[in-house]
Amino acid sequence: MQHEQIHFNSSFTLVEPLTPIMHIKNKLLEYDFVVVAGRTYYIIANSECNLVQLDDDSLPIIKWIEKVNWHSSFVSTIVELSASKTDWIRPVLIKNKEKEDIIGIITANQWIQQLDKENKKLSAYFYTLAETINDAVTAVDQEGHVIYWNTVAEGTYKIQRENILGQKIGEHFHTDSIILHRILNEGRSVRGAYHRPNNDTHVLINASPILKDNKIIGGIATERDITGIVRLNEELDSSLPLLIHHEKPFASIIGVSSEIQQALQIAQKVAYADIPVLLTGEPGSGKEMLGQAIHYGGSKNTGPFVSINCSTIPSGLLEAELFGYHEGVFTSDKKIGQAGKIEQASNGTLFVEEIDKMALEIQEKFLNFLEHQSFYRVGGTELITTQVRVIASTSRSLEAIVKEGKFNENLYYQLTVINIDIPPLHKRKEDIIKLVQQFVQEFSSKYKKPIPKINSSVMNALMNYNWPGNVRELRNIVERFILLNNENSITLNHLPKNILDAYSVHHDDDQSRNETSHKEMGPKIEEAEMIEEALRKTYGNKSAAANLLGISRGTLYNKIKEYGLS
Template identity: 40%
Template sequence: MDHFYLEAILSAEDDAITVINQHKEVLFWNDAAVQTYNIQKSEILNKRITNFFHNEDLMVLKVLHSRIPVKNTYHRPRNDKHVVINASPVFNEGGELIGAVSLERDITSIVRLNDNLHTKSEELNELKQKMLHLDETSPFSKLIGNSAALSETIQIAKKAANTDATTLILGESGTGKEVCARAIHEASSRKNGPFIPVNCGAIPSALFESELFGYVGGAFTGADKKGKAGKIEMAEGGTLFLDEVGELPFEMQVKLLRVLQESELYRIGETKGRKINVRFIAATNQNLENLMNNQQFRPDLYYRLNVIQIKMPPLRERTDDIIELCQQFLQQFASEYQSTIPILAEDAVQVMNEYHWPGNVRELRNVAQRMIILSDQSIIHKTDMDQLLQHGHFTPLSSNAFTSSTYPKEKQLIEQMLNQMNGNKSATAKRLGISRVTLYKKLKKYDIEVK
């Protein structure tokens, strides 16, 4: 009976599990392994695993030969597969090696998404660089407002732009930390060099080292023979922006500290360092001091990053800027949607100035977008604002909420939200505040095709 229970547990595991004996014959191959490699159990069980994979592509064989387990290691057993693997040798009671076992988590889709994100980020960065070069005004003009809190921030940022000192930007989500970092770069002597943003919270930990530091050809199984430059090298002569730096894996913090101290990096698999000329700007919405106290962030890295500290004020501390920002966003979206700019009544202005804006400038931008898309009024009043500010979500699109003149706007909003949610109908309906049934009716009504 124990054997059947164990078989059921292993078969239910989401990770691909492989067990081989000392003769390299496959003793166990679970359903997840079948799905990952498209090799049926009847084909591979009791067969030598080398009949299906190249020797050099199998981590489980390396563990069998070395007798040394591996933990949470990135591996590429086939050209079309990326996995994170845990593998261990198996010994009997007498200490004799009798085989090896491996657990592989398929991260191929994550790697592909990350590669696509990298490509799109590069394209977006190029477009942003071109637009910035066309703009002859001060780079800091993107930080809109004249409040004392923002003016103080801009003054410090301008001083930071005159140096290559490492800079740490602190602030809540949506306050414009990346806008500030780009402005510093564009106002600095490095403005003709690249500005490379890295979202530390969006990169899988198993891929972080190769993404940031790069690797040489043959550094690991499946590595590009030509090697690959990491984000740090890509920023040569320019600026590397480490967003959400508090999410940086602890083991990577040591390596980043070394780069900051020595201006030298080592690609994965490299024994000789490479000198770099990169300016580092980091940002976070977390309390790094608390992370240090909890031993989640290295104090030496914190002090190395925190040479110049810039605090982005939350919108509730710069209420003098709210209406100016809103007018800028209204002009932007009115032009985009070919609509008229509504007038803000005095009671609406009062609501906006008294609102706490938990999402900061990003939330204000969304509210301005809703005004243009959803409102039929030429003047926005307090009652309109109460709906537009409803818990920071989109105002529900009830079946009777739109007249025929607003149908194009409703269709445009639904298409835009579907695009933001990558075609996920459930998520789209939730964001729009309607049921899935209502969404399906509207998709059919407007003949919207979901790709």
């Protein structure tokens, strides 16, 4: 407690031990207390004056004290007042922190009132804090009786406060699944642990023991309801789109640039080698698409392709999602266990997105799985062995994260035996034409619309945009203008403002370069469109298309290859 929070009595006077009783009586009429000061301090309150009056007025007060065996008073500073050694049989003398001067007197009754006031104040702070946060808050005593249950806990577990306060928490939840029981028994804090207090609820829990004099007197837990996140993750997993074709998986990846072709060549070579592969590249560059191509183009193509994203799953839940959990670990139902993503990917491929976001303690366990192809479920004792191909992806430099101490070095070496880097779209703009054509066909078919003509100005704008979202952003843009367009052609009016703004800035800042670029790219774009139109009219017959265009069949083949046309 702070100095100003403690109220003590300052109505007192100090007297010598040989002071006559008569003088003491007079002083008690002026002050609340008389303090007999010597090697030992004695306090006489004015309410005790009648006891002193029973003796001879001339008798020294110290003689009277010895005669009646008066109890001495304890001396303390304000800081030491809360110590258990304080003797409260008599009023306590308060000295300053240097213990040189007496500054006041406090009685046991005043101290009790003070403690009660402080307790109510601290309780008000705690209750307000517990009701302010968005997590369920539970507090129990050393016996496991619930002493606090906030409003969020009522909503999360559908148990009203009046129906659980004072009861043992085990009466409402299975003992084995209650982390607070472990806190009381073991005295160890828990941070971000995945927990299932019942079959329908998923939470992340932080819990700590409450200690007093190194003894556990209770425990407190905050639990964040992540049931919605778990359900959403399950829905996303069940609706994971197939980005490539089974029969010709690598042909589904569009790219004529040397960088993407080199990446595809490496991917095709390692597809049949059952070793981990690390895919790197900017967000949206097509890492999952290449991962699917490696799976369906390799030795595991008859098995499942299972994906897990380390950046969208809380770390406390990630371990259970990855390795699964044993029956009865997270729920009171002993029959309910859960196979993790590794087991679900048995004899297939596990695609681990954003592996750099995986917590270090989980990295250690994942490394052990890669080395031995075996693992334990969370809370389980049975060693599970399974054959799984692992493909991991990251948008960050793992080498830099290893140097920062945030990524397991041995796991890094396991993953980087084969590292395929996918270049960003702004470094392979020659692929944009083919990608746009591919996406136009895809979404025209999806939305049952005729294939529109793409104006050259639109293609110029797309070519001049920097594409921070890479192929994913381009795909979304094409889907947007196909979905919203009801005309036979796509014009600049169908493009979003950010692309038009970038296109305008490019023209305004460097007109001459733009004109040169237009002269260089314009004829190529128009020629590609003419070839594609001829192939469409001749239903893909290349000889007939060459005759229609007035060029040789060999020239047509070269042009098709140059522009990446099918």
